[in-house]
Amino acid sequence: MLKTPISADSHITEPPNCYIDHIDPKYRDRAPRMVRDDKLGDIFVIENFAGRIPMGLVAAAGKDPKEVSDGPVAFEDLWRSGWDPKYRVGDQDKDGVAAEVIYPSVGMMLCTHEDFDYKKACFDAYNRWLQGYCSESPQRLIGMAQTAMRSVREGIEDLHRIREMGFRGVMMPGVPAEEDYDSPIYDPFWEAAVELELPLSFHILTSSSDSIDSKPRGPKINTFMSIMRACQDVMGMFCFTGVFERHPDLRVVCVEADAGWAPHYMYRMDHAYERHRYWMKAAPLARMPSDYFRENIYLTFQDDWVAFKVRDLLNIERLMWANDFPHSDSTWPWSQDLLRKHTGDMSEQERNLILHDNAARLYKLAEYDTGAAQAAG
Numbered sequence: 001m002l003k004t005p006i007s008a009d010s011h012i013t014e015p016p017n018c019y020i021d022h023i024d025p026k027y028r029d030r031a032p033r034m035v036r037d038d039k040l041g042d043i044f045v046i047e048n049f050a051g052r053i054p055m056g057l058v059a060a061a062g063k064d065p066k067e068v069s070d071g072p073v074a075f076e077d078l079w080r081s082g083w084d085p086k087y088r089v090g091d092q093d094k095d096g097v098a099a100e101v102i103y104p105s106v107g108m109m110l111c112t113h114e115d116f117d118y119k120k121a122c123f124d125a126y127n128r129w130l131q132g133y134c135s136e137s138p139q140r141l142i143g144m145a146q147t148a149m150r151s152v153r154e155g156i157e158d159l160h161r162i163r164e165m166g167f168r169g170v171m172m173p174g175v176p177a178e179e180d181y182d183s184p185i186y187d188p189f190w191e192a193a194v195e196l197e198l199p200l201s202f203h204i205l206t207s208s209s210d211s212i213d214s215k216p217r218g219p220k221i222n223t224f225m226s227i228m229r230a231c232q233d234v235m236g237m238f239c240f241t242g243v244f245e246r247h248p249d250l251r252v253v254c255v256e257a258d259a260g261w262a263p264h265y266m267y268r269m270d271h272a273y274e275r276h277r278y279w280m281k282a283a284p285l286a287r288m289p290s291d292y293f294r295e296n297i298y299l300t301f302q303d304d305w306v307a308f309k310v311r312d313l314l315n316i317e318r319l320m321w322a323n324d325f326p327h328s329d330s331t332w333p334w335s336q337d338l339l340r341k342h343t344g345d346m347s348e349q350e351r352n353l354i355l356h357d358n359a360a361r362l363y364k365l366a367e368y369d370t371g372a373a374q375a376a377g
Helices: 025-030 085-095 106-110 116-134 152-164 184-195 220-226 229-240 262-276 289-296 305-309 335-342 348-362
Strands: 006-011 033-037 041-045 099-103 141-146 169-171 200-203 252-255 297-301 319-321
Touching (some): 006 252, 006 297, 152 169, 229 262, 229 289, 319 348
Parallel strands (some): 006 099, 141 169, 297 319
């Protein structure tokens, strides 16, 4: 039987009080806050952060493409389920999903903030808010907490706190405060993540190098083609530098960066390692880079039909579909129509793996392992 899909990447829409009400009091006057702009409508403003976050663009799921813009939209006109969990299950049912793995929206942008003390305070506030949001339906709202990674020691403390708060995974900033993630100083952190069974997620738009506000070559839409690059760089770094070799049970999730590119990327890594590792000084590895990629990295994607077509060139047990609700790239509320088209040539087992089982197993959602639903349509 076909199982009801689980979205491996969905989001909330932070409400005006998200940070102000839950942040360390000494940061309250500086907390991210919502203001009304004459041209952009309700936006989130972050201290010492150049960009402004138009909430209408953040929550544009279901809109006709011609209506998707950064024009003025009032917060009260956005999808209420983005911040009010009492409405979320209804929108899940409308899209035909059993559960969603929940990531932030404003919190994505905060990942690139240069003040790590400020970032730490904001992430702690968000985690407290998110805990309350997910408590409304913990079997269907699977929250991903955030850590600022000011230090390895503090990161490990965050992991333990995050686990105690009931979260199933951790969203990582693209760049940490200390040395980069390939440094051996992070080995205790990776060990703690494995011990606590917390997958670590790297989401697009969480590194300064993949901002859609960067100056493009050509039209602005060309920046859309580069927002996956920072995630690819992180994945390559983990494979080439032996992080996965030292920590074979570490599970990393590459979020919203699609998956159709991965077979060629793995080939390219192996080619580079075989041909150029001596003069380019790659670390010696017991296996090929693609072996680590295939085993340790999960990939989430929405309407990337190429990913379904090249599934045999990937590890099908590491592919996870998502609806990205309520963002502008979301397939909601048309996900079932797209899935019927994109999975038409797949076996029941293959479909269940990508749409349901892989996410259920990664996040220990045992209640869904045996659950089945009628095929959509």
